[in-house]
Amino acid sequence: MFTGLIETTGKVLVVTPNAGVTRITISAPAPLVTRLNTGDSVAVSGVCLTALDIEPNAFPPRFSADLAAETITRTTLSRLKADTLVNLELPTPAGSPLGGHVVQGHVDGTATLIALEPLTADTETTDYRLRFAIPGALTKYVVEKGSITVEGISLTVASIHGNEVEIAIIPHTFGATNLRTLAPGEALNIEVDVLGKYAERQGASEAGFELNEAYLIANGY
Numbered sequence: 001m002f003t004g005l006i007e008t009t010g011k012v013l014v015v016t017p018n019a020g021v022t023r024i025t026i027s028a029p030a031p032l033v034t035r036l037n038t039g040d041s042v043a044v045s046g047v048c049l050t051a052l053d054i055e056p057n058a059f060p061p062r063f064s065a066d067l068a069a070e071t072i073t074r075t076t077l078s079r080l081k082a083d084t085l086v087n088l089e090l091p092t093p094a095g096s097p098l099g100g101h102v103v104q105g106h107v108d109g110t111a112t113l114i115a116l117e118p119l120t121a122d123t124e125t126t127d128y129r130l131r132f133a134i135p136g137a138l139t140k141y142v143v144e145k146g147s148i149t150v151e152g153i154s155l156t157v158a159s160i161h162g163n164e165v166e167i168a169i170i171p172h173t174f175g176a177t178n179l180r181t182l183a184p185g186e187a188l189n190i191e192v193d194v195l196g197k198y199a200e201r202q203g204a205s206e207a208g209f210e211l212n213e214a215y216l217i218a219n220g221y
Helices: 069-074 136-141 171-176 194-218
Strands: 008-017 022-027 041-044 047-050 052-055 062-067 085-089 109-118 128-133 147-150 153-161 164-169 187-192
Touching: 041 062, 047 062, 109 164, 136 187, 136 194, 147 164, 187 194
Parallel strands: none
Antiparallel strands: 008 022, 008 085, 022 062, 041 047, 041 085, 052 062, 109 128, 109 187, 128 164, 147 153, 147 187, 153 164
């Protein structure tokens, strides 16, 4: 499990299509790479991947991961290019404070960046306003003041109008993540709050039970 609190950023070194899978190789700061072992989970811009071919002593330090067909379909990772900045987070150890929200690293789909604009001219201290459009099927899981994961970052929804979501970005988040490198029109990895999905499933189960109970009563059972 992750929390959506980005630990550091890395850069894509190469994306290599292979038969059956695509391999992505990422350079990252040594303190993160040295903590990885083969088979460990690592979130790359919100996508939970399995670390392979870990090279902490290479220059720069790096690790690789294979992208399954489902990952290629649902995320942006196979479309990234060399030198693209990505957000990195290692799993949260059991018992650690949950600073963001429950993030699985299971991306639900991609959104389209509309704008990321400073609220004042002082770019060192200003907040930013992030706006993006999400697939219509995900809107039911997004609520004002609720949580959403964007590029692996745990964020709070400021407002939602139709399928357009607005989020306030503080200077720290802007400077410490890949958001500052993105341009309008680019795709963003989105994971909605899993608690919303469970609530929906529970509601459907209860509705189904009530419907079956009514049917049995109506039919004299």
